[in-house]
Amino acid sequence: MTTSASITALEVLDYKAKSLLGLLVALDNCEVHTYVEKTHVDTIATEDVVTAMKFGRFGREESSLVMITRGRLRYVFVVEVLASKTTHGELSVAEL
Numbered sequence: 001m002t003t004s005a006s007i008t009a010l011e012v013l014d015y016k017a018k019s020l021l022g023l024l025v026a027l028d029n030c031e032v033h034t035y036v037e038k039t040h041v042d043t044i045a046t047e048d049v050v051t052a053m054k055f056g057r058f059g060r061e062e063s064s065l066v067m068i069t070r071g072r073l074r075y076v077f078v079v080e081v082l083a084s085k086t087t088h089g090e091l092s093v094a095e096l
């Protein structure tokens with residue numbers, strides 16, 4: 001697996017409701033890439049470089065992604081993982 005920029009943060013995407021295990025990779029080009037196995041399945045664009053991430057329970061939501069940026073901006077995403085496979089066998093991760 002290669003990236004187009006330097007890695008600034010890593011987080012495991014463990015979504016037990018869909019038995020999905022992946023990796024969230026924050027890059028210094030203001031993007032967060034999602035990988036399932038060795039396949040890139042999604043990209044989240046941010047306004048600043050993400051320096052810390054945590055995936056898990058946030059309040060009542062079981063699947064939330066909290067990100068902190070270099071400028072101390074906070075993002076909170078409720079992540080809906082669409083675990084239905086496409087014709088190419090890819091999975092997609094969509095934010096609500």
